[in-house]
Amino acid sequence: xxxxSQAGKGELVFAGALFLVSLVVYWDTHRLVLPTNNTIVxxxxxxxxxxxxxxxxxxxxxxxxxxxxxxVPEGTEADTxxxxxxxRTMGIIVIAxxxxxxxxxxxGYIISAAISFWGVAYxxxxxxxxxxGVIALIFAALVYFSFTKLLDIxxxxxxxxxxxxxxxx
Amino acid sequence: xFDNFGPLLDGFSQAFVFSNLIYGFIGTFLGTLVGVLPxxxxxxxxxxxxxxxxxxxxxxxxxxxxxxxxxAMYGGSTTSILLNTPGExxxxxxxxxxxxxxxxxxxxxALATSAIGSFIAGSIATLLLALAAPQLAEIAITVQPAGxxxxxxxxxxxxxxxxxxxxxxxxxxxxxxxTIGLVGADLQSGSLRLTxxxxxxxxxxxxxxxxxxxxxxxxxxxLASRFKHExxxxxxxxxxxxxxxxxxxxxxxxxxxxxxIGFPLGIIPAGGSEVxxxxxxxxxxxxxxxxxxEEFGKGAIEGVAGPEAANNANAAGALVPLLALGLPxxxxxxxxxxxxxxxxxxxxxLLFQTNPDLVWALIASLFIGNTLLLVLNLPFIRFWVKxxxxxxxxxxxxxxxxxxxxxxxxxxxxxxxxxxxxxxxxGYLFRRFGVPITPLVIGVILGPLAELYYKRAxxxxxxxxxxxxxxPLTKTLYIFxxxxxxxxxxxxxxxxxxxxxx
Numbered sequence: 001x002x003x004x005s006q007a008g009k010g011e012l013v014f015a016g017a018l019f020l021v022s023l024v025v026y027w028d029t030h031r032l033v034l035p036t037n038n039t040i041v042x043x044x045x046x047x048x049x050x051x052x053x054x055x056x057x058x059x060x061x062x063x064x065x066x067x068x069x070x071x072v073p074e075g076t077e078a079d080t081x082x083x084x085x086x087x088r089t090m091g092i093i094v095i096a097x098x099x100x101x102x103x104x105x106x107x108g109y110i111i112s113a114a115i116s117f118w119g120v121a122y123x124x125x126x127x128x129x130x131x132x133g134v135i136a137l138i139f140a141a142l143v144y145f146s147f148t149k150l151l152d153i154x155x156x157x158x159x160x161x162x163x164x165x166x167x168x169x
Numbered sequence: 170x171f172d173n174f175g176p177l178l179d180g181f182s183q184a185f186v187f188s189n190l191i192y193g194f195i196g197t198f199l200g201t202l203v204g205v206l207p208x209x210x211x212x213x214x215x216x217x218x219x220x221x222x223x224x225x226x227x228x229x230x231x232x233x234x235x236x237x238x239x240x241a242m243y244g245g246s247t248t249s250i251l252l253n254t255p256g257e258x259x260x261x262x263x264x265x266x267x268x269x270x271x272x273x274x275x276x277x278x279a280l281a282t283s284a285i286g287s288f289i290a291g292s293i294a295t296l297l298l299a300l301a302a303p304q305l306a307e308i309a310i311t312v313q314p315a316g317x318x319x320x321x322x323x324x325x326x327x328x329x330x331x332x333x334x335x336x337x338x339x340x341x342x343x344x345x346x347x348t349i350g351l352v353g354a355d356l357q358s359g360s361l362r363l364t365x366x367x368x369x370x371x372x373x374x375x376x377x378x379x380x381x382x383x384x385x386x387x388x389x390x391x392l393a394s395r396f397k398h399e400x401x402x403x404x405x406x407x408x409x410x411x412x413x414x415x416x417x418x419x420x421x422x423x424x425x426x427x428x429x430i431g432f433p434l435g436i437i438p439a440g441g442s443e444v445x446x447x448x449x450x451x452x453x454x455x456x457x458x459x460x461x462x463e464e465f466g467k468g469a470i471e472g473v474a475g476p477e478a479a480n481n482a483n484a485a486g487a488l489v490p491l492l493a494l495g496l497p498x499x500x501x502x503x504x505x506x507x508x509x510x511x512x513x514x515x516x517x518x519l520l521f522q523t524n525p526d527l528v529w530a531l532i533a534s535l536f537i538g539n540t541l542l543l544v545l546n547l548p549f550i551r552f553w554v555k556x557x558x559x560x561x562x563x564x565x566x567x568x569x570x571x572x573x574x575x576x577x578x579x580x581x582x583x584x585x586x587x588x589x590x591x592x593x594x595x596g597y598l599f600r601r602f603g604v605p606i607t608p609l610v611i612g613v614i615l616g617p618l619a620e621l622y623y624k625r626a627x628x629x630x631x632x633x634x635x636x637x638x639x640x641p642l643t644k645t646l647y648i649f650x651x652x653x654x655x656x657x658x659x660x661x662x663x664x665x666x667x668x669x670x671x
Contacts, residue, residue: 011602018341025348028363035358039624040632043355046620047362050347057341061602064337071338071603073391085394085601093393093569097386097593100573101586116573117566123393126562135563143574152224153578 008070015065018058025051092123108158113140177299180529181536189232192225193534196233197541200240205248205556206564207401208392210260211484212500212610213384214241217571219377219508220578227512231531234508236538238501239291242484243546246283246477247553251276251404259442259483262450262476269468271404281412282420282470283477284546290428290478291539294485297432298492299532302521305493309518314625315637317494319646321619324438324496326650329608331444336657338604345595346612349374356617357624369584376507378576379613380500382589383606385572387596389565394597403557410547419461420474423453427478434479435486441499441607442483449479485535492516492528496615500607503614511579 004012029047064070096119103112118129118136126132147153183189199221203214218237222230242259249260250267263283270279312320329343330336352363353373364370392399412420427449434445453471454462465472487502495517497503509516514524521528546553559567576589599606623637630636638644 014598014602032360039358040627041624043358043360047351054344057344060337061341073600073603086397089393089397090390097590113570117570120569121562121566124562124565
């Protein structure tokens, strides 16, 4: 067995997580409430097959890594030294998306979309934050109005619009 | 065989209605627009544009999809040639050989051979589609549930093992997709699986959300993790986009050969356009002689013409099993299937009987979209190239915004957005560890279908499993399956053995 590199350790954790998921599927299937009417195929059969496939393949991936054959991102050669992932940039993007999820039905579309747009742009190195903030707001407003007015697709209103429609009514 | 031309003409007359032509035009425009953006392949382009068609009539929406489908592919090859960032695996070869041509100052010729080649391949392949799909559908009507199950399992095995460099990683991707497909109420018994008390999860995980998040958010996160500061170098298109007489002479055979390779490989589940484009490239390299052969790897026009034609013919070929069997064989076909389903249209053998106008309008629109593209693409190339100069921060911010919009707008559900965030992270991990994404998408879509056919088969036989292997179709498919599992390892061992002896 070869020495597992730093990146290989990461992949072992990845394979381990998938292995755990397969156990969760087994457990969930086991405690499944069966229907009272008689069915020829139990709703448990298929999940058990899937869980077994996931269990075997996740172990297979771990085995590959331990044998010194870690996964290589498409487009890079096997011997390219692994660059450490830029977790800070990724973190900002994940937070920006999470904020969008959290704010969307609270502040309305324009504000939450502008915030996530601005966050991702900032993560990718948009330096002038006021300028990118203005662009984000304009972009979000453009998307909002073209979808709600032109395409009739409803998106959460922002509080001002809500308030205006209440006053109007 | 020529019975099909009557309905096809009806389809044309439907598609040629002025308002429908406008939808085709909008579709080609948007498809190219989104497809040109770096990092966006046709699957993602259609996924991102899905919300736009939510309020459009089904026929018009299908016309738009047809146009978007081809438009995104044209746009993608433009980007590959000028920027060397393939949006999908089918454009990898174009990115290599076409980009070399562009660097050598032959960008115009590369763009022209790819556009004209795509048009020719697309037209021939669409014609073949119009001929083949109804025939296949007619045969498919007689296929029993056990036969469909065998077809799906074969698709699983080929998509899972053919894609990417590592078979086990393709299969793990498939297994994750099947697991995601389990979530929600079991169709027959109503038992809740993997919902963990979450009411929003009862309807299952929205496929579009999975696709858009995997491709868009996963890609954005992956680029952020490694290529934040990468600089792009867009190669300017000097002069016109035309081909010399010599270029034509060198291109027309590769176009036809590419079509001949791409179309049949689209029909069988070979996992998208990766295999046919590589195959076409290898064939052209082998057939080239003298100085042309020398050019391969440095920008040979045959190496762009062939694979581009193969790519487009493959895309049309993938529509054959999709329309006739209801089985998607590539990520792009999977998104088209979802688009159909959002209009309560279920592709499959019955579609040709229940909704023939729709199918023929779609096929006619593929022809029209393809022609519109030739008109739109080359003359306006300077406009499309401008899109490549969008600053990267805003480009990725925009892609993220549209992906999140697409994930939400389908059901107006916050749960879908939470799923999107999670799938974005999964997409990143898959890229990081070299796990292909297409098997996951196929697993999510075909997993529930596989279970359904399994149950139907056993209902017919009253629980006797022998029915799964009854009939010539199932036997042939399972033998084929056995062969593709057994042969590669034996072949590899023999190769190793030969090396050891030498």
